[in-house]
Amino acid sequence: MEAGPAAARGYITCVALVAVVCLWPLPTVLAPWWAVALLAALHACGERIAGSRFAGTCYPVLLAGAFLLPPPAAALVVLPxxxxxxxxxxxxxxxxLWRTARLVIAVWAATRAHWAFGGRDAVVASDFPYALVPAGAAVLAFCLVLTVLDGGILALAEGVPARRAWRGLFCRSLAPFAVHGLAGLMMAVLWRSPYGPVAALLVLLPMCVSWWAFAQYHRESAAHQATIRALVQAVDIKDGYTRGHSERVGQASLMIARELGMDEDRVELIRFAGILHDVGKLGVPTRLLRKDGPLTPEERRIIELHPEYGHEMVRGIGFLGEARSAILHHHERLDGSGYPYGLVGSQIPEPARVVAVADAFDAMTSTRSYSRARPVPVALEELRRCAGAHFDPRMVEALVRALGRSSNGTGPGWHPAVTADEPSGPRVPEQASWRQGAHR
Incomplete structure (x- = not known):
């Protein structure tokens, strides 16, 4: 555990005890055990195939159990x-233990909510649209329990501040869980129909296709991340003075893009551009990158070729899209004094203008062998002074606003203390690692 191990383990123990209480009346519950066994086997097979990265893709099976079985029996479906x-x-x-206990409680609560609204009779009678009301109550209970429990583990095990641990979890979870609930309700209604469980299993076919597509998307995304990571590591090895700089520029670029209201796909591409903006330094002689004294005009011209080198290196990486233009033009200036092509104003692609501000900001707030770090307010004032001539004023103000929220504890924060002598860039906590796919 990354933070508060004693508190986190105590929290998990308490949640596990509550889960045991939810299962405790099991021997006295009259339930169709063959149905419990079949649903448990379906859920276990699905989770085993999906793996931990895609945990939670089998929630429709659990919710179908909540619509078909008594609360302790439905909770038992979770265990295998x-x-x-x-x-x-x-x-x-x-x-x-955490994954099991939280799901047991959530399924038990969903079943209780479903029964409280007369859902059992509605499913048996296939009473639509009334059957949607208890099903909706069950989904809300399921989502609410997981949100409350996951916020607690984020605060105790991941070190997320309490005021942020629960923020947005419920809203982000509700839409995916509503889809899971509809699929589970369809399974339950078909299960109770004259066609029986075999018809209910047909619902799993389109679900399996969606799981496969979801897995393929994430494998592709992982391959993209691995490609970028390899390129960044190569740059960091060659240019030790700026170790961690690429990751920080990616972080600042992301903050600016989000502040400007760009959609998440474009935000991710601009983050990639920030991370890879200096990849062209792989084509620059190491002796120039590590030179302590001032550069000669000829040496400076050689280093100023790195945007073109970088663009050539990533030209064939299709998923980077417009990030490639940012790599090529991130040293252009609005007044035309930049390089490599001396573009002016709107001729400079928008992603390049974002990365230019992020790059300059991190350069000023990082300690290098040839300069000491400036305080963040001083660096921002310098960016504002150069806005309109060197930098796009919109990008500068977006960074100022984003950092202002960070200083108030409502943003991701900025950690300019990383220097060239440290082994890596700023660490961003993996806040979802304990949630095991609950909020996708």
Whole structure:
């Protein structure tokens, strides 16, 4: 555990005890055990195939159990899948216990809510649209329980401030869980129909296709990240003076793009551009990158070729899209004094104007062998002074606003203390690592 291990383990233990209480009346519950076994097997197979990265893709099966079974029996459906699914991060035992306990409680609460609104009779009678009301109540209960529990583990195990741990979790979760709930309701209604469980299993076919497509998307995304990581590591090895600079420029570029209201796909491309903006330094002689004294005019001209080198290196990487133009033009200036082509004003692509501000900001706030770091307010004032001549004023003000929220504790923060002598860039906590796919 990354923060507060004793508190986090105590929290997980308490959640596990509540889960046991939810299962405790099980021997006295009259339930169709063959249905429990079949649903549990379906959930276990789905979780095993999906793996820990895609945990949560089998929620429709759990919700179908909530619509078909008594609360303790529905909660029992969780156990095989949650206990046997792979766990990729340590501590394995605690993570497995956490995943199992939180789902047991959530399914139990969903079943209780479904019964409270007369959902059992509505499913048996296929009473539409009334059956949607108890199903909706069950989905809300399921989502609410997971949100409350996940916010707690974020605060205790991941070190997220309490005021941010729960922020937005419920809203982000509700739409995906509504889709899971509709699929689960369809399974339950078909299960109770004259066609029986076989018809209900047909609902899993389109779900399996969507799981496969989801997995393919994430594998492709992982390959993209690996490609970028390899290029950045190569630059960091060659130019040790700016180690961590690429990641910080990516972070600042992301903050600016989000502040400007760009959609998330474009934000991600601009983050890639920030991370890879100096990849062309791989084509510059190492002796020039590591030179302590002033550069001669000829040496400076050689270094100023790195945007073109970088553009050539990434030309064939299709997923980078407009990030490639930012790599080529991030040293252009609005007044035409930049390089490599001396573009003016709106001739400079918007992503390049974002990266230019992020690059200059990090250069001023980082300690190098040839300069000391400036305080963030001083660097921002310098950017404002140069806005309109060197930098796009919109990008500068977007960075100022984003950093202003960070200083108030409502943003991701900025950590300019990383220097060329440290082994890596700023660390961003992986806040979703304990949630195991609950909020996709």
């Amino acid at each position: 899948g949650a206990l046997l699914a792979p766990v990729e991060q340590r501590p394995y035992g605690w993570r497995r």
